[in-house]
Every structure is written in C-alpha cells, then in structure tokens.
Amino acid sequence: MNASAPVIRMQHVSKWYNPHFQVLKDCSLDVTRGEVVVVCGPSGSGKSTLIKTVNALEPFQQGTISVDGIDLHGKGVNLPRLRARVGMVFQHFELFPHLSVLDNLDIAQRKVLGREREEARARSVALLKRVDLSAHAEKFPGQLSGGQQQRVAIARALAMDPVVMLFDEPTSALDPEMVSEVLDVMVQLAREGMTMMVVTHEMGFARKVAHRVVFMDQGEIVVDAPKEEFFGAVTNERARVFLSKILAH
Amino acid sequence: MFSDFDFDAILRALPYLFRDGMSFTITLTLLSALGGLLLGTLIALARIGGGKLLAMVAAGYVNFMRALPLVLVIFWFYFLVPYLGQWLTGAPRPIKVGGFSSALLTFVMFEAAYFSEIMRGGIQSVARGQSSAALALGMTGGQSMRYIILPQVLRTMLPVLLTQTIVLFQDTSLVYVLSLTDFLGAASKIAQRDGRLVEMYCFAALVYFLICFLASQAVRRLQTRVAIIR
Ligand SMILES: Nc1ncnc2c1ncn2[C@@H]1O[C@H](COP(=O)(O)OP(=O)(O)OP(=O)(O)O)[C@@H](O)[C@H]1O
Ligand SMILES: [Mg+2]
Numbered sequence: 001m002n003a004s005a006p007v008i009r010m011q012h013v014s015k016w017y018n019p020h021f022q023v024l025k026d027c028s029l030d031v032t033r034g035e036v037v038v039v040c041g042p043s044g045s046g047k048s049t050l051i052k053t054v055n056a057l058e059p060f061q062q063g064t065i066s067v068d069g070i071d072l073h074g075k076g077v078n079l080p081r082l083r084a085r086v087g088m089v090f091q092h093f094e095l096f097p098h099l100s101v102l103d104n105l106d107i108a109q110r111k112v113l114g115r116e117r118e119e120a121r122a123r124s125v126a127l128l129k130r131v132d133l134s135a136h137a138e139k140f141p142g143q144l145s146g147g148q149q150q151r152v153a154i155a156r157a158l159a160m161d162p163v164v165m166l167f168d169e170p171t172s173a174l175d176p177e178m179v180s181e182v183l184d185v186m187v188q189l190a191r192e193g194m195t196m197m198v199v200t201h202e203m204g205f206a207r208k209v210a211h212r213v214v215f216m217d218q219g220e221i222v223v224d225a226p227k228e229e230f231f232g233a234v235t236n237e238r239a240r241v242f243l244s245k246i247l248a249h
Numbered sequence: 250m251f252s253d254f255d256f257d258a259i260l261r262a263l264p265y266l267f268r269d270g271m272s273f274t275i276t277l278t279l280l281s282a283l284g285g286l287l288l289g290t291l292i293a294l295a296r297i298g299g300g301k302l303l304a305m306v307a308a309g310y311v312n313f314m315r316a317l318p319l320v321l322v323i324f325w326f327y328f329l330v331p332y333l334g335q336w337l338t339g340a341p342r343p344i345k346v347g348g349f350s351s352a353l354l355t356f357v358m359f360e361a362a363y364f365s366e367i368m369r370g371g372i373q374s375v376a377r378g379q380s381s382a383a384l385a386l387g388m389t390g391g392q393s394m395r396y397i398i399l400p401q402v403l404r405t406m407l408p409v410l411l412t413q414t415i416v417l418f419q420d421t422s423l424v425y426v427l428s429l430t431d432f433l434g435a436a437s438k439i440a441q442r443d444g445r446l447v448e449m450y451c452f453a454a455l456v457y458f459l460i461c462f463l464a465s466q467a468v469r470r471l472q473t474r475v476a477i478i479r
Binding site (some may be wrong): 055057080081082083084085086087088090093095096097098107108111112113140141142143156157161245 | 381
C-alpha cells in the first residue's frame with residue numbers, strides 16, 4: 001500500500017458470461033493516485049463490465065485486480081469493506097427513493113462505517129453544500145431533476161471518503177441541459193486530485209481533466225494512451241473511426 | 250320468509266357474535282397475516298438468494314400449497330399436527346393441539362405461500378440497480394435487503410398485502426369445519442339454536458360485506474399515501 005503503487009491495478013483480466021461469450025479479453029490497466037482515466041468505446045464493448053469488476057460487482061474468471069493494494073481474489077478479503085472505499089456512480093443514479101436526500105447520504109456512513117448520527121449528518125450536509133444542493137436536503141430523490149439526482153449520487157459516494165471514484169456513463173441518462181452541472185462537479189473533483197475512472201463519451205470532459213484515455217472494443221483494451229496522444233495522433237484505426245463518429249455530433 | 254324477520258334475535262345475539270366470534274376472527278386474521286408475511290418473506294428470500302437446493306425446496310413448497318384447497322389444508326393440519334408434534338418432541342402419544350393453534354398454524358403456512366409470491370415479485374422489481382448501489386456503498390447483502398430493498402418492497406406492496414389480508418379475513422370463516430367459534434361459526438350456532446337461520450346468515454353477510462368494503466376503501470386511500478415518490 002505504498003504511495004506510488006497504483007490505486008487500481010488490473011492485470012490480464014478475462015471474463016466470460018458463458019463458454020461462448022467472452023466479454024473481457026485480457027484487460028490490463030493501472031490507475032495511479034490522483035489520476036483520471038477516461039474509458040470509452042462502442043456500445044457493448046464491455047466498459048460497464050470492466051468498471052464493475054473493479055469493485056467486484058462483476059466477478060471475473062481470469063487475471064487479478066487489486067484496489068489500494070488489496071487483491072480482490074485474495075484470501076479472506078472483505079469485499080464489503082473494500083467496496084466501501086471505492087465510490088461508484090451509476091448511469092441511472094440509483095438513489096434510494098424511500099429515503100430523503102440527507103438519509104441517502106447518511107445511511108451507508110452509519111451502517112457501514114459506523115459513524116455516529118451527528119458525524120454522518122455533518123459530513124452529508126457539507127457534501128450537499130459542495131454539490132450545491134443544500135436547499136434540497138429534505139426532499140426525496142423523486143422530487144429532483146436528473147442532474148440534481150446525479151449530483152446527490154456523487155455526494156453519496158464521496159461521503160464514504162473513497163480512495164477512488166468510478167463513474168459509469170454518469171451523464172448519458174440526462175437531458176442535455178443537465179449534463180454540464182454534473183460534469184462541473186466531476187471536473188472540480190478531478191482538479192482536487194481525486195483518483196477517477198470514468199466511462200463516458202463526453203470528450204470535452206476527457207480533454208479538460210483526463211490524464212489517460214482508454215479505448216475498448218469487443219472486450220479488449222485497444223488503446224491506452226496519454227490524453228494528448230489520444231486526441232492528437234491516435235493510430236488505432238477502430239479508435240479513430242469511433243472518435244470521428246462521436247465528435248461528429 | 251321475511252315476514253317474521255326477527256331483529257330482536259340479532260340484537261340479543263350481538264354480544265356473543267362480536268365478543269366471542271368477531272374477536273376470534275380478527276385475532277386469527279391479524280396473527281395469520283403477520284406470521285404469513287414473516288414466513289412468506291423468508292421463503293421469498295430463500296427463493297431469490299438461497300442456494301439452489303433451498304430455492305428448490307421453497308419453490309416446491311409454494312407450488313404445493315397453492316395447488317391445494319384451503320379446506321383440505323385446514324383438515325390436514327388439524328389431524329396431522331398432533332402426530333407431527335409427537336414425532337418432533339418424541340412424546341409418547343400425539344400432542345394436544347387446540348383448534349385455534351391448529352388453525353393459526355394452517356393459515357400462517359398457507360398464506361405464507363401467497364405472501365411469498367407478492368414479496369418475491371416486489372424484491373425482484375426493486376433489487377437490480379438498488380442492490381448494486383447498496384453493495385457498492387459497502388453494505389453486505391443482508392444490510393442491503395434490510396435497509397434498502399425490503400423497506401421499498403413493503404411500501405410498494407402494502408396495498409396488495411392488505412388486499413390479500415382482506416381475502417384472508419373472509420377465508421378464516423372456513424375454520425367452521427373444525428367447529429371453532431369464529432364470527433360465522435358463532436352466527437351459525439345461534440342460527441341453529443334459535444332456529445333463526447335467515448336472520449343470522451343475512452346479518453353475517455352484511456357484517457362481512459361492510460368490513461371488507463370499508464377496509465378496501467381504506468386500502469385505496471392508503472395506497473396514494475404510502476407510495477414512494479418516483
Ligand atoms: N448478464 C449478462 N449476460 C450475458 N451477456 C451480458 C450480460 N451483461 C452484459 N452482457 C453483454 O456483455 C457485453 C458488454 O456489456 P457492457 O454493458 O459491459 O457494455 P458497455 O460497453 O457498457 O455498453 P454500453 O455503452 O451500451 O453501456 C454486451 O454485449 C452485453 O450484451
Ligand atoms: Mg455500459
């Protein structure tokens with residue numbers, strides 16, 4: 001767990017949904033502390049599956065993944081404890097609709113981290129302020145817009161003081177006018193040095209804050225390049241075709 | 250036949266009908282509903298999250314129970330439970346089980362099959378994304394069920410669960426086959442004793458109708474109040 005070791009180290013990870021369908025093919029990827037890695041690729045290429053293996057929401061059959069030095073397949077590894085240190089933001093927010101916004105932020109702090117009510121509440125209030133939603137603290141998720149819900153979801157993940165944040169297409173379920181309010185929060189997070197792995201097609205976000213861009217196709221990591229290289233002179237044909245398509249609109 | 254309809258006969262019977270009969274019916278209904286919901290939830294969890302074998306046993310149980318007429322199950326338990334108890338406790342002879350206990354056990358076991366299907370549907374509709382989110386926050390499967398999934402399922406399914414309980418309220422009248430004095434049993438005892446069949450059965454029907462009708466109305470009103478804002 002030394003400071004320079006990657007927060008996420010993924011080595012030769014392969015996953016099959018069934019013997020005839022390999023969804024991840026020998027994927028290797030490091031994310032070092034403070035790094036922002038954007039993952040893109042065509043629909044069905046395995047981006048969601050890849051990012052969900054990192055916090056063991058998706059099992060995999062071959063290879064190794066370690067998070068903050070802890071091997072997911074290691075003996076006696078406590079998965080809930082490990083997941084508590086990995087924040088995750090979903091495409092469809094997945095806020096808990098029966099709990100108020102504040103309770104959404106409180107619940108895992110209390111039940112998982114064992115924080116006292118006041119301590120958890122103070123953290124939640126501070127985080128809501130940070131995502132500019134203090135006025136909505138007592139509301140229920142169903143009373144908020146998509147953009148507001150996703151900002152709550154980010155705050156909920158941050159409340160656990162994660163060592164890394166995973167985002168799976170956090171803006172793709174949003175109306176266009178709400179995309180930027182969510183991206184703004186993410187950009188700010190990146191600038192503060194949060195380690196992030198982000199599946200997104202928002203290339204503006206990638207240009208602004210990504211350190212590296214990973215391109216996936218058919219379960220393979222085809223390109224893994226520094227941002228400048230990726231946007232400057234990506235040599236891979238499939239990546240170029242993909243880029244020209246998503247930059248076209 | 251209505252020319253000599255005797256309202257007095259009803260009035261005189263009221264204390265017995267309600268103090269003995271209705272209180273029995275309501276107690277049996279509420280305890281059965283609670284027990285059935287508890288057991289039903291466990292069965293639903295076994296079918297969803299238990300191992301293959303457990304899931305199969307649970308599914309078999311549900312399908313078996315739902316394929317049997319309730320009256321049959323009531324008889325069955327009444328005659329079988331004493332022997333079952335003997336076998337379980339190793340007692341020298343069949344244990345004594347009161348009519349109420351036997352009926353309660355029957356209804357809990359029977360209703361559990363129905364409640365488990367309601368709960369299973371609810372859990373499956375809520376669980377997918379929500380349990381991922383709960384697990385991603387570091388909750389265990391149990392915590393996710395307890396704090397995230399089940400509270401939502403109970404709220405969403407409450408109207409259906411209550412409607413099922415209203416049906417159960419009517420079904421408890423079947424305990425007359427064990428000669429128990431539930432509301433209908435009480436009414437029919439008076440009817441036989443006083444020769445007031447028309448009065449008693451009309452009155453019983455009216456009471457069942459009123460209670461069920463009002464309860465359904467209440468459930469409908471509750472429905473909008475407990476709904477989760479989405
Ligand atoms: N449970 C499953 N069983 C079988 N195949 C699955 C399952 N889940 C996903 N897949 C398949 O695995 C492949 C990768 O899915 P994944 O969701 O990781 O892709 P993605 O890159 O995130 O796509 P999108 O951009 O549409 O979100 C797809 O072909 C998908 O149909
Ligand atoms: Mg996806």
